[in-house]
Amino acid sequence: MYKVAYFPGCSLSSTAKEYGMSTELICKDLGIELVKIQDWSCCGATTAHITSELMAAALPAKNLLWAEKQSLPICSPCSACFSRLKLADIDMKRDARLRADVTEVMGEEYKGTIEILHLWQVIQKYGELKPKKELKGLKVASYYGCLLTRPTEVCPDERIEDPQFLDNLVISLGASPVKWSYKTECCGAAFSLTKTDIVHKLSGEILKDAREADADYIIVACPLCHSNLDARQEEMGLDFRIPVLYFTQLIGLALGYGYSELGMMKHFVQAKGLLNSKGLL
Amino acid sequence: MRIVLGKEQIESAFKKKVEILSNQRILSCYQCGKCSAGCPIGYEMDYLPNKIIRMLQLGMTDDVMKSKTPWLCASCQTCTTRCPREIDVARVMDAIRIIAQVENRSPVKEIPIFNQIFLKSVEFTGRVFEVGVIGAYNFFSLNPFKDIPLGIKMFLKGKLSLMPHSAGNLRGLFKRVREKEKRSAVSDQLL
Ligand code: SF4
Numbered sequence A: 001m002y003k004v005a006y007f008p009g010c011s012l013s014s015t016a017k018e019y020g021m022s023t024e025l026i027c028k029d030l031g032i033e034l035v036k037i038q039d040w041s042c043c044g045a046t047t048a049h050i051t052s053e054l055m056a057a058a059l060p061a062k063n064l065l066w067a068e069k070q071s072l073p074i075c076s077p078c079s080a081c082f083s084r085l086k087l088a089d090i091d092m093k094r095d096a097r098l099r100a101d102v103t104e105v106m107g108e109e110y111k112g113t114i115e116i117l118h119l120w121q122v123i124q125k126y127g128e129l130k131p132k133k134e135l136k137g138l139k140v141a142s143y144y145g146c147l148l149t150r151p152t153e154v155c156p157d158e159r160i161e162d163p164q165f166l167d168n169l170v171i172s173l174g175a176s177p178v179k180w181s182y183k184t185e186c187c188g189a190a191f192s193l194t195k196t197d198i199v200h201k202l203s204g205e206i207l208k209d210a211r212e213a214d215a216d217y218i219i220v221a222c223p224l225c226h227s228n229l230d231a232r233q234e235e236m237g238l239d240f241r242i243p244v245l246y247f248t249q250l251i252g253l254a255l256g257y258g259y260s261e262l263g264m265m266k267h268f269v270q271a272k273g274l275l276n277s278k279g280l281l
Numbered sequence B: 001m002r003i004v005l006g007k008e009q010i011e012s013a014f015k016k017k018v019e020i021l022s023n024q025r026i027l028s029c030y031q032c033g034k035c036s037a038g039c040p041i042g043y044e045m046d047y048l049p050n051k052i053i054r055m056l057q058l059g060m061t062d063d064v065m066k067s068k069t070p071w072l073c074a075s076c077q078t079c080t081t082r083c084p085r086e087i088d089v090a091r092v093m094d095a096i097r098i099i100a101q102v103e104n105r106s107p108v109k110e111i112p113i114f115n116q117i118f119l120k121s122v123e124f125t126g127r128v129f130e131v132g133v134i135g136a137y138n139f140f141s142l143n144p145f146k147d148i149p150l151g152i153k154m155f156l157k158g159k160l161s162l163m164p165h166s167a168g169n170l171r172g173l174f175k176r177v178r179e180k181e182k183r184s185a186v187s188d189q190l191l
């Protein structure tokens, strides 16, 4: 069993419930024990870092400190949370003054001794993935978005302009990754509520490119990307629909879990018809 | 247009604040334009990201403060990743937004309103309470019916809760951060 402190993030108890459900389900099979951080609190998401430098480090630090005390690595399934946790860690290591300020407001020092991972990294490095079902005939567009791989420091081992890990995962499950150009383009996440027209344009282009590449599904690893690509899809005036799944749900299907166990009925664009027609449910 | 550059432009106090807050050296930009070429929001901006950097170099404080560009930045990190001079442009945009909010000079209203509501939710419940944040944001941005149909569908799918999930409040932490910031701002003559 690989033990890791689990930081679900605010979206996983609301708009991305199904991401949480599928994550908890598959981690059991993969030999990963998710230890919930006691009273975990918001990482500050898209707002703290444009409002206050100290707040942007202190909010993640509260959760990092908990994990450090248990001597556990910490992971989040949300790309935005992962990015804020990791950047706070990098900033406190680079800037002694910021670190001292954080220590002062927190009342204890974060030493920076723990590993900070996105859920996919945990699964890739430590998961024992033994698919029960081959997802044959499924054409999948892997969408990485921004914060999973950028800036370089958060994900130093990857090809930043053309990352491969989700595509490799798709292959290992027996499905086929499509080649497309929008895998790392921005969906407009920060503007979901404040500048929705930007989201419609950016996310609409991502969906169109996936469609042109003939993908059946898009997979994502972030709740903000998911709600823009899925829940807002019908607002975009497109003449097609493309289901958007969490990568954990794709793994779940290969492990033999059912549609509702994986929370797939919670999506706005349903994947059921297509999955049925491929004999995968 | 001929611009005469004096010490006061090159060493403007505003540029210095931005440099300290972002931990970047604005003068190392050589205006290759790569940041702007990859910016997904460039089409909406009044000045492209490389121009904002140039304007900071030239000490054009008011023009930078009035520009919508920093407020349209989605923090996608593309510019930061690609800059050949290793300038963290996204963080420069953050610094401009922080200063504008502290000085109450932001040219757009909705994003600071959203930030404040969002962070209030975190301060009082430790987490984000979506229904409260959306409701309060719509109210204060004078757009009370925005996203209501979407919200209802989300609610029916069991994705939105009408009660906050609390992790205990963070009022103490927020208070200490505010006090600390006030003290360091005074000692650095930053703000
Ligand atoms: S990419 Fe870097 S060097 Fe080039 S214009 Fe932008 S900030 Fe300047």
Ligand code: SF4
Binding pocket: B035, B038, B039, B040, B041, B042, B049, B072, B073, B074, B075, B076, B077, B078, B079, B080, B089, B090, B093
């Ligand atoms: S971080 Fe902001 S300025 Fe930089 S490319 Fe993205 S949206 Fe443009």
